[in-house]
Amino acid sequence: MSDDRTADLAARAAHRHVVVIGGGIGGLVAARECAKVGMQVTVLESEGELGGAIRRADLGGLTVDAGAESYATRGGHVRALLDELGLGDRIVTPNPAGAWLVGAPGVDAAPLPKGGILGIPVNPFADDVRRIIGWGGAWRAYVDRLRPPLTIGQERSLGTLVARRMGPKVRDMLVAPVTAGVYSADPDDVDTEIAAPGLNAALTRAGSLSGGVAQLIAERADRAAKAPGSAVEGVAGGMSALVDALQADLQELGAVVRTGVPVTALSRAGDGWTVSIASVAADKDEEPVEESITADAVFVATPEPGARTLLDGLVPGLGDPGEAPQIEIVSLLLEAPVLDAQPRGTGVLTVPGSRTAKALTHATAKWSWLREAAGTRHVVRVSFGAQGEPAATAGLDDDAAARLALTEAEGMLGVPLPESALIASHRARFTQSQPSSLIGAADRRREVRKALQKVDGLAVVGAWLAGTGLAQVVPDAKAEADRLRRALLWGDDAPLSTP
Numbered sequence: 001m002s003d004d005r006t007a008d009l010a011a012r013a014a015h016r017h018v019v020v021i022g023g024g025i026g027g028l029v030a031a032r033e034c035a036k037v038g039m040q041v042t043v044l045e046s047e048g049e050l051g052g053a054i055r056r057a058d059l060g061g062l063t064v065d066a067g068a069e070s071y072a073t074r075g076g077h078v079r080a081l082l083d084e085l086g087l088g089d090r091i092v093t094p095n096p097a098g099a100w101l102v103g104a105p106g107v108d109a110a111p112l113p114k115g116g117i118l119g120i121p122v123n124p125f126a127d128d129v130r131r132i133i134g135w136g137g138a139w140r141a142y143v144d145r146l147r148p149p150l151t152i153g154q155e156r157s158l159g160t161l162v163a164r165r166m167g168p169k170v171r172d173m174l175v176a177p178v179t180a181g182v183y184s185a186d187p188d189d190v191d192t193e194i195a196a197p198g199l200n201a202a203l204t205r206a207g208s209l210s211g212g213v214a215q216l217i218a219e220r221a222d223r224a225a226k227a228p229g230s231a232v233e234g235v236a237g238g239m240s241a242l243v244d245a246l247q248a249d250l251q252e253l254g255a256v257v258r259t260g261v262p263v264t265a266l267s268r269a270g271d272g273w274t275v276s277i278a279s280v281a282a283d284k285d286e287e288p289v290e291e292s293i294t295a296d297a298v299f300v301a302t303p304e305p306g307a308r309t310l311l312d313g314l315v316p317g318l319g320d321p322g323e324a325p326q327i328e329i330v331s332l333l334l335e336a337p338v339l340d341a342q343p344r345g346t347g348v349l350t351v352p353g354s355r356t357a358k359a360l361t362h363a364t365a366k367w368s369w370l371r372e373a374a375g376t377r378h379v380v381r382v383s384f385g386a387q388g389e390p391a392a393t394a395g396l397d398d399d400a401a402a403r404l405a406l407t408e409a410e411g412m413l414g415v416p417l418p419e420s421a422l423i424a425s426h427r428a429r430f431t432q433s434q435p436s437s438l439i440g441a442a443d444r445r446r447e448v449r450k451a452l453q454k455v456d457g458l459a460v461v462g463a464w465l466a467g468t469g470l471a472q473v474v475p476d477a478k479a480e481a482d483r484l485r486r487a488l489l490w491g492d493d494a495p496l497s498t499p
């Protein structure tokens with residue numbers, strides 16, 4: 001590119017003002033992509049801190065993750081971002097000890113069976129599988145190997161597929177805890193092809209579900225041998241380090257980052273936009289200060305309900321909202337030497353319906369950086385709420401929520417945890433986006449994206465469109481930022497990608 005052209009582009013970028021509504025990971029990544037090419041960028045975050053579902057909590061002086069605590073290594077996108085931000089040397093892997101399962105009838109607690117995909121076992125007679133589903137369940141699961149393939153490879157619902165081939169015990173006691181823990185969803189609602197890409201084809205080739213799972217595991221092992229590493233990683237000090245680094249980088253790039261400023265409305269102003277905000281007044285008794293900002297382009301990077309409110313009347317064809325699970329995480333700091341032995345590995349999943357809590361993470365067993373920081377103390381995170389099931393803590397005050405979490409932790413970890421063991425607690429509420437693996441969710445998101453991309457100067461990023469998880473949100477926000485940058489700098493003459 002000629003020097004004149006480069007100078008022209010730089011001048012054009014410097015005259016473009018982009019406003020990003022929402023300072024979660026999606027908004028921050030999109031903001032950075034625009035600031036990198038010299039655009040004027042303003043990030044507006046309603047809460048007092050950036051990060052959204054990546055949330056830091058102070059637990060008796062210990063800094064812990066109250067929301068996201070790790071990322072999937074799939075695609076390498078999050079690692080690449082951490083490397084770019086100079087956090088590569090803080091990347092850590094979790095303790096591989098694995099988690100346990102509680103709530104299976106007649107079984108106090110058992111390690112989650114090793115191997116398998118989404119809880120579907122390869123060998124139903126393996127000790128760790130049979131211990132949970134019993135001999136009856138194992139023989140029923142074995143029928144999968146004897147049955148003619150017939151309709152296999154065509155069942156979209158994971159739960160229906162598993163129950164048909166291997167019986168209800170495999171679905172309810174092995175698969176449901178995993179889909180509830182990972183996707184906050186019932187296996188019947190999970191799309192096989194989205195949750196386990198390639199499984200349908202593998203089943204058809206192998207002639208049975210367990211055979212298909214075995215094939216897929218072999219393929220994955222082959223890939224892992226070529227690129228070894230953990231499927232999940234974290235950051236020493238907590239995932240908030242990523243948010244801090246993004247904030248620092250944005251400020252270095254000249255972006256304006258404002259917190260405590262909820263965006264109340266979005267409207268068209270000529271070719272651009274007017275973004276209305278209500279700054280929270282310094283004095284609580286004062287009315288919020290109304291303000292409006294103009295922008296050439298806008299990223300809406302809030303969770304789905306807020307995004308729909310802002311986009312109402314601006315974008316036709318958005319369809320109906322998806323149901324978003326309300327999740328609560330109660331983090332407990334405990335002085336409980338009985339936990340030194342890590343009685344349930346890195347945590348516990350529950351058979352849905354068996355307890356009020358959905359899952360538990362023994363965070364100091366899972367992350368060595370946290371264990372070192374905590375000294376003799378332990379950090380346990382108890383999760384409540386799932387798709388279609390309100391959090392059992394929802395109606396409780398913070399103290400009662402902490403007591404319920406402690407009781408649940410005692411039951412799930414199988415050790416006595418008296419109230420005297422509790423040093424501090426923290427409770428965080430989240431609206432999780434609808435799980436991307438739900439049947440129909442991917443089609444719905446594609447339609448919404450299509451409708452949004454028809455509007456000039458607008459992009460919507462974040463988990464409700466990208467899918468839940470940093471490994472989904474980060475590359476999607478980059479791609480949407482690239483699309484909007486190109487449109488802003490080149491209009492209809494946009495080349496395939498900007499520098």
Ligand SMILES: Cc1cc2nc3c(=O)[nH]c(=O)nc-3n(C[C@H](O)[C@H](O)[C@H](O)COP(=O)(O)OP(=O)(O)OC[C@H]3O[C@@H](n4cnc5c(N)ncnc54)[C@H](O)[C@@H]3O)c2cc1C
Nearest residue numbers: 022024025026046052053068069070263430462463469470
């Ligand atoms: C409890 C929990 C644990 C998780 N654990 C993991 C994990 O371990 N690994 C993983 O990969 N993923 C995890 N996830 C998922 C992951 O954290 C999310 O998918 C991702 O962080 C979502 O980012 P986002 O930018 O889309 O939305 P958010 O993080 O929700 O950010 C949206 C931001 O918009 C702000 N906002 C809302 N309305 C307005 C408004 N009107 N004006 C201005 N700002 C507004 C919000 O305050 C928020 O900061 C977890 C999620 C939860 C809830």
